[in-house]
């Protein structure tokens with residue numbers, strides 16, 4: 001799932017490549033992906049792209065006249081910039097991976113795609129970004145938040161730190177992958193309870209958030225957009241590395257599974273060497 005660093009890189013690429021170009025056509029191939037019907041997709045035709053922004057994990061392509069194409073890429077969505085499109089007929093609604101296509105006046109443009117059968121990518125064409133469900137409720141940006149804001153936000157919600165850190169209304173931008181990395185770097189258990197965190201632990205968590213996201217933004221922005229892939233994620237230490245050695249201490253990275261997700265952590269670095277209870281496994285044992 002694209003998180004803050006990947007969406008930041010996509011926005012940065014669009015600012016370089018698409019700003020100043022006019023829209024030839026916005027084509028909708030997956031009707032269910034476009035969640036708004038007024039203004040109509042044809043309203044974008046002829047307008048210049050004036051900016052590309054990020055709100056949490058949402059990408060916001062801004063057209064002149066204050067029209068926004070706001071996209072949540074969900075788990076398997078991505079943006080592919082094309083220098084050219086195959087000539088011929090417009091996209092046909094169908095079952096392919098392309099949800100939306102934006103053709104620009106220099107022949108280039110971009111496709112919003114979604115792999116797999118679970119179609120969760122959501123696009124909104126709006127004149128007010130706050131009208132997009134989820135955007136108005138976003139908490140402060142996880143990367144931009146200073147320590148007092150960060151600490152106040154985390155303490156405002158009592159719960160397991162993994163869940164609170166990925167709650168977009170507490171702080172925005174961090175998802176499953178980078179929260180695993182941040183908690184590992186901060187040497188905190190994903191199940192630590194937020195309102196029991198010490199000032200020192202919160203400071204370590206804030207520093208780890210800045211470092212992990214900053215490094216990931218740098219890595220992502222350093223790649224050309226054509227090479228940016230949702231699944232690249234080089235440099236991860238624990239996320240999606242179950243069974244492999246922790247690069248910090250050599251212990252084996254472990255996993256806790258949930259109904260439709262999992263988290264990874266290093267017992268030596270994060271939980272005093274003790275494996276966390278895996279609810280799925282303990283249910284089987286019981």
Ligand SMILES: [Zn+2]
Nearest residue numbers: 246249266269
């Ligand atoms: Zn370790």
